[in-house]
Each structure stands twice: as C-alpha cells, then as structure tokens.
Amino acid sequence: TQLLEQSPQFLSIQEGENLTVYCNSSSVFSSLQWYRQEPGEGPVLLVTVVTGGEVKKLKRLTFQFGDARKDSSLHITAAQPGDTGLYLCAGLYNFNKFYFGSGTKLNVKP
Amino acid sequence: SAVISQKPSRDICQRGTSLTIQCQVDSQVTMMFWYRQQPGQSLTLIATANQGSEATYESGFVIDKFPISRPNLTFSTLTVSNLSPEDSSIYLCSVNANFGQGETYEQYFGPGTRLTVT
Numbered sequence: 001t002q003l004l005e006q007s008p009q010f011l012s013i014q015e016g017e018n019l020t021v022y023c024n025s026s027s028v029f030s031s032l033q034w035y036r037q038e039p040g041e042g043p044v045l046l047v048t049v050v051t052g053g054e055v056k057k058l059k060r061l062t063f064q065f066g067d068a069r070k071d072s073s074l075h076i077t078a079a080q081p082g083d084t085g086l087y088l089c090a091g092l093y094n095f096n097k098f099y100f101g102s103g104t105k106l107n108v109k110p
Numbered sequence: 111s112a113v114i115s116q117k118p119s120r121d122i123c124q125r126g127t128s129l130t131i132q133c134q135v136d137s138q139v140t141m142m143f144w145y146r147q148q149p150g151q152s153l154t155l156i157a158t159a160n161q162g163s164e165a166t167y168e169s170g171f172v173i174d175k176f177p178i179s180r181p182n183l184t185f186s187t188l189t190v191s192n193l194s195p196e197d198s199s200i201y202l203c204s205v206n207a208n209f210g211q212g213e214t215y216e217q218y219f220g221p222g223t224r225l226t227v228t
Binding site: 006033040041042043044045048086088096098099100102105 | 141143145150151158202204206216217218219224
C-alpha cells in the first residue's frame with residue numbers, strides 16, 4: 001500500500017512540451033521531496049518543500065506543496081530529452097521516515 | 111550531503127541461499143533505511159536500521175527474511191535470506207540527515223544493489 005499516489009504513471013511527450021506530475025495522499029507530511037532516477041542509479045534529490053503552499057523553482061522545473069501538505073506537483077516547462085527518467089515524490093512521515101509515491105516514468109522524445 | 115556506497119553493486123544468487131548487502135556512509139547518521147525497488151518501479155521501505163537497537167520493519171517485511179545489522183553510525187548490512195526469484199530486485203540503502211538545515215531532513219541514497227535470483 002502506497003501512502004502517496006502519483007499520476008500519471010507514464011508520460012511520453014515531444015521535446016518542447018510542458019507537463020505536470022501530481023503526487024497525492026490522504027496523509028499530512030512534514031515535508032515532501034521530489035527525486036529523479038535514471039536506470040542503474042539511485043534516486044537523486046531535486047527539491048524539498050516544507051511549508052504548505054510553498055513553490056520552488058529549479059530552472060525549468062516548478063514544484064508546489066499543497067496548502068494542507070497532503071499533495072504536491074511538479075511542472076516541467078519546455079521538456080528536453082535530458083529530462084527523461086523516473087520521477088518520484090517522497091513524503092516525510094512522523095519526522096523520520098520517507099515514503100515514496102508510485103512513480104512517473106517520463107520519456108521526452110527529440 | 112552524504113555519500114553512500116553499497117557492496118556488491120550486483121549479484122546473481124541461487125534460490126535458497128542468502129545475500130548480505132553492505133552500506134557505508136561518509137558521515138555519522140542516526141538513522142539508516144533499506145528500500146527495495148522492482149525495476150522501473152517505485153521504492154518500498156523495508157526497515158529502519160537504528161544504531162544500538164533492533165531494526166524496525168515495515169508491514170510485510172520480517173526480521174527472519176531481512177535481518178539487519180547496524181554496528182555503528184556509518185555502516186549497516188541487510189541480508190536477504192532464503193532467496194527466491196521473487197526477491198529479484200534492487201536494494202537501496204538510504205540515510206536521513208539534517209546537516210544543519212533547520213527542520214528539514216533530506217534523504218540520500220546509495221547506488222543500489224541489483225539482485226537476481228535464479
């Protein structure tokens with residue numbers, strides 16, 4: 001059972017398109033993180049959001065934490081083939097454990 | 111940040127045997143975590159390895175199948191026992207660390223150990 005559900009599960013788009021990945025839960029999290037993982041490697045942390053309603057930008061990536069700290073979104077503007085990977089959200093629960101979302105596989109075609 | 115190494119990076123094991131995975135961190139951390147990841151899928155938390163006490167296991171994971179050691183603040187091992195093909199997966203070690211960033215904990219991962227059971 002996953003505490004966090006991500007959607008969509010799969011996304012295949014053309015270079016230059018925009019996309020949004022959603023991460024939803026019925027639980028409240030102390031903070032939430034987004035990761036990107038490439039085959040054969042461990043997940044790499046992209047961002048941590050802590051405050052309800054917080055928005056963080058990392059170049060073409062925009063991350064938002066829901067007001068109630070139960071959900072988050074990742075928006076990518078003008079996607080590039082280098083953005084291809086598995087995107088994972090993870091919520092910090094009880095201040096000590098991270099639980100992962102179901103994952104979104106993104107493929108950006110040149 | 112934390113730099114985490116795992117050994118072995120991959121292994122092929124016969125069913126019924128066991129594999130022990132080592133995890134080394136370059137700094138002292140209170141909590142270490144072990145995750146399992148089926149190829150292309152998300153991560154499932156197996157257990158939390160606490161130094162000086164028994165590991166705490168998530169629902170569906172038991173100590174007899176996944177014994178864990180945590181002898182000090184920089185090292186942990188996960189053993190996957192009595193292997194079956196269903197145990198074929200990637201096993202990842204992780205640490206939570208504050209590193210002086212206030213209330214925010216960040217999580218760092220090792221590169222993973224890819225296990226194939228034949």
